[in-house]
Amino acid sequence: MPNESVFVGLISGTSLDGVDAVVVDLSSNQPRLISSHVEPYPTQLRTSLRALCQPGSNEIDRMGELDKQVAVTFATACRTVLADSGITPHQVTAIGSHGQTIRHRPDAENPFTLQIGDPNTIAELTGITTVADFRRRDMAAGGQGAPLVPVLHQALFQKPGRKRIILNLGGIANITCLPDNNAKPVTGYDTGPANTLLDRWIENHRTVTLDHQGAWAKSGHINDSLLNDLLSDPYFQQPPPKSTGREYFTLDWLLEKLTPHQLSAEDVQATLVELSAATIAQAILDEGYDESEILVCGGGAHNLYLLERLGNRLPSAEIQPTSAYGVDPDWIEAITFAWLAKRTLSGLNGNLASVTGADRNVILGGIYPA
Incomplete structure (x- = not known):
């Protein structure tokens, strides 16, 4: 049976260097980091992602293939961080996966944001319910889709x-x-x-x-x-x-x-x-x-x-790292998407309309059952 407080968070940011993965206990107001891991992108995958982030030819075919490759890397990151933690997939309530942003156009005539890393593949390879596609619901509500942290x-x-x-x-x-x-x-x-x-x-x-x-x-x-x-x-x-x-x-x-x-x-x-x-x-x-x-x-x-x-x-100003208050600065974003997955499953909003400019606070993400 899943432990209702254990979640996995996965994110790859704008650096395109790899996947940050965390296992967190969300049983209290202060997330407890159980385990963390960085899964580097293979060199060729990183090169292909960089190319896809810029307009080019044959983008749909390239995106389709990379969507799957990124998902496999995300699933590998999840399996590794769980092995490091000693927690089995059956003990995890859900994965919160941000995916890899390849376009973010909030000011386009028809605003859109696009993250790849197929959550169907992640759920299938890990056996864990996966929550993903967090940004587009905020954008559908008139927001920028970011920042969500x-x-x-x-x-x-x-x-x-x-x-x-x-x-x-x-x-x-x-x-x-x-x-x-x-x-x-x-x-x-x-x-x-x-x-x-x-x-x-x-x-x-x-x-x-x-x-x-x-x-x-x-x-x-x-x-x-x-x-x-x-x-x-x-x-x-x-x-x-x-x-x-x-x-x-x-x-x-x-x-x-x-x-x-x-x-x-x-x-x-x-x-x-x-x-x-x-x-x-x-x-x-x-x-x-x-x-x-x-x-x-x-x-x-x-x-x-x-x-x-x-x-x-x-x-x-007084400048110091978040670790001064017990939160490792390297893992906050990955923790955020574990935390957002819990909010999605609980029917709670994941955005702040006062930040993103959305018309209202909304529940974010799609749920892909194990």
């Missing part, structure tokens, strides 16, 4: 009398603004790129896929002229609610902005860090949270140079 941020971190920002530094940075009064609405949105451009730039110039602790960026110099050109992009002036993705802030986007500049690779990296710090800080200032506590999660929480530059722009 603020609903968990609110449950975990809101505290009466204390204003807090939860800053998620994934491929894209997003903020959740938690007011000091529960009667006030929670707000939040994608501020712009965090790791996506940093990872692509260093991968293009060195034999690594990430800038460990931001050391390479710190060795360069911030170029104000390039920074101003980057900041001139209309996305940064667009009012919330808003969301974006790697298909907008691409390497081609950066190269176009770089055309009139002759800079060293490390100077570009330093300026990209400053772009992230500047856009995040401006969003926090615009929301009136510049003197609040900022709790950081996501892979970018390890980029010490980015946090240093953010602190330079927000000197009155």
